[in-house]
Amino acid sequence: xxxxxxxxxxxxxxxxxxxxxxxxxxxxxxxxxxxxxxxxxxxxxxxxxxxxxxxxxxxxxxxxxxxxxxxxxxxxxxxxxxxxxxxxxxxxxxxxxxxxxxxxxxxxxxxxxxxxxxxxxxxxxxxxxxxxxxxxxxxxxxxxxxxxxxxxxxxxxxxxxxxxxxxxxxxxxxxxxxxxxxxxxxxxxxxxxxxxxxxxxxxxxxxxxxxxxxxxxxxxxxxxxxxxxxxxxxxxxxxxxxxxxxxxxxxxxxxxxxxxxxxxxxxxxxxxxxxxxxxxxxxxxxxxxxxxxxxxxxxxxxxxxxxxxxxxxxxxxxxxxxxxxxxxxxxxxxxxxxxxxxxxxxxxxxxxxxxxxxxxxxxxxxxxxxxxxxxxx
Numbered sequence: 001x002x003x004x005x006x007x008x009x010x011x012x013x014x015x016x017x018x019x020x021x022x023x024x025x026x027x028x029x030x031x032x033x034x035x036x037x038x039x040x041x042x043x044x045x046x047x048x049x050x051x052x053x054x055x056x057x058x059x060x061x062x063x064x065x066x067x068x069x070x071x072x073x074x075x076x077x078x079x080x081x082x083x084x085x086x087x088x089x090x091x092x093x094x095x096x097x098x099x100x101x102x103x104x105x106x107x108x109x110x111x112x113x114x115x116x117x118x119x120x121x122x123x124x125x126x127x128x129x130x131x132x133x134x135x136x137x138x139x140x141x142x143x144x145x146x147x148x149x150x151x152x153x154x155x156x157x158x159x160x161x162x163x164x165x166x167x168x169x170x171x172x173x174x175x176x177x178x179x180x181x182x183x184x185x186x187x188x189x190x191x192x193x194x195x196x197x198x199x200x201x202x203x204x205x206x207x208x209x210x211x212x213x214x215x216x217x218x219x220x221x222x223x224x225x226x227x228x229x230x231x232x233x234x235x236x237x238x239x240x241x242x243x244x245x246x247x248x249x250x251x252x253x254x255x256x257x258x259x260x261x262x263x264x265x266x267x268x269x270x271x272x273x274x275x276x277x278x279x280x281x282x283x284x285x286x287x288x289x290x291x292x293x294x295x296x297x298x299x300x301x302x303x304x305x306x307x308x309x310x311x312x313x314x315x316x317x318x319x320x321x322x323x324x325x326x327x328x329x330x331x332x333x334x335x336x337x338x339x340x341x342x343x344x345x346x347x348x349x350x351x352x353x354x355x356x357x358x359x360x361x362x363x364x365x366x367x368x369x370x371x372x373x374x375x376x377x
Contacts, residue, residue, distance in 0.1 A: 049210055133163065182257075298318055314329065
């Protein structure tokens with residue numbers, strides 16, 4: 001494994017990475033490469049804090065299920081009470097149609113819709129700017145990304161509520177936006193900021209001491225630089241400098257869909273809890289039925305076929321997490337669950353093999369499909 005991973009760094013595909021595999025109590029970790037291109041940050045370290053992007057989704061989904069178990073949230077109740085901005089939705093007649101050509105929603109949006117990405121709005125898989133709804137999302141600052149812009153949650157929800165849905169609730173799978181919305185009812189239901197809620201319900205119980213929505217000043221030396229490949233040359237270009245990082249301060253909008261930073265060992269603790277059906281270190285964090293529901297495919301065959309770029313004919317979506325449904329590759333073990341982050345992260349748990357795999361890199365992905373290094377790993 002070290003030889004294969006080192007090869008990606010030696011060829012310049014990646015500057016550095018942390019890879020972790022755990023099985024039946026045995027943990028193997030590789031920290032390869034450097035923290036920055038010029039070497040100023042020193043060699044990559046096991047406790048490096050990475051921007052985990054969409055790996056965030058499975059973490060916040062687990063916290064949402066804790067609130068379901070506490071009856072603060074309910075899976076199939078309308079979210080209108082906590083999210084009045086989403087009440088009485090209008091829906092576009094056609095996804096590519098004008099914003100004022102709408103029909104009433106057949107039913108309200110539910111928490112299950114948010115978790116399964118079937119709320120009716122999300123990433124539009126078309127060329128940028130092709131559809132009026134795409135342009136409207138961009139202009140409102142609501143397009144997906146690892147960090148939402150400087151919009152506080154109430155204003156963010158107001159802007160989203162001013163736009164029509166693309167599809168009827170429950171009808172189609174649309175990536176990402178459901179997760180960002182999810183953080184708002186979680187905070188409103190408890191009267192706590194999302195970061196405090198996650199810390200109390202998950203991070204402190206699991207010992208995830210380096211996970212949050214920003215990196216404190218005394219830990220910034222553990223934040224690697226992040227890079228995006230130049231579209232023309234493939235050369236890695238600096239995207240976020242640890243000395244001037246946008247992750248150095250708490251965000252105005254804590255993105256439940258992609259805003260967390262974390263380490264390999266913190267994510268190992270989370271995955272161990274999920275692998276153990278909600279138990280960790282003798283504590284019950286989440287019930288077994290909740291974990292099983294999260295990791296069971298919730299989509300129809302048609303919904304998956306319409307999103308082949310995400311599912312590839314061999315996986316589906318549970319509650320906030322990708323689930324492998326059939327073996328169409330050596331690594332595709334049915335029941336395996338997890339997800340990838342656009343900043344170059346990948347975290348999967350394989351109950352059948354009792355295996356956890358974590359790969360954290362500094363290189364942004366260039367499409368929804370993971371790069372070769374993640375497939376190899």
